[in-house]
Amino acid sequence: MIQQEAHMNANFDTSLSLTNGQLTVAARGPITWDPDDESAVIENVRIKRQGVTASSLLPLTVTPADDRWSLDASSSSQLNPGRADAHAYVTATRRDGTHYHPPCYNDVRLQP
Secondary structure (H helix, E strand, O other), X not given: OOOOOOOOEEOOOOEEEEEOOOOEEEEEEEEEXXXXXXXXXXXXXXXXXXXXXXXXXXXXXXXXXXXXXXXXXXXXXXXXXXXXXXXXXXXXXXXXXXXXXOOOEEEEEXXX
16 A cells, blocks of 8 residues: 655635735635645745736745735736636745645635
């Protein structure tokens, strides 16, 4: 029997709020941790809907004390409510100093 290695997971809530005149997406979601994880950096958040992309290049560091994450992603054009693709780049660090990159991609719904 092959034992699958556990990994932390940072994902998006399935429903995200539009703010700031629909120029900003309040990107957030749950985090689950592997017992060997020390921290993770969530960055390069991008939410795309109908050719318009909201993004945040600010890195957010989270630790196992955190069970949720939150970053605002901004766009120069208004985003319409509806289905969107959401993606973030995550670098997790284990207690032994090694790194890995768990996926963080969801179909989400933008709400006014």
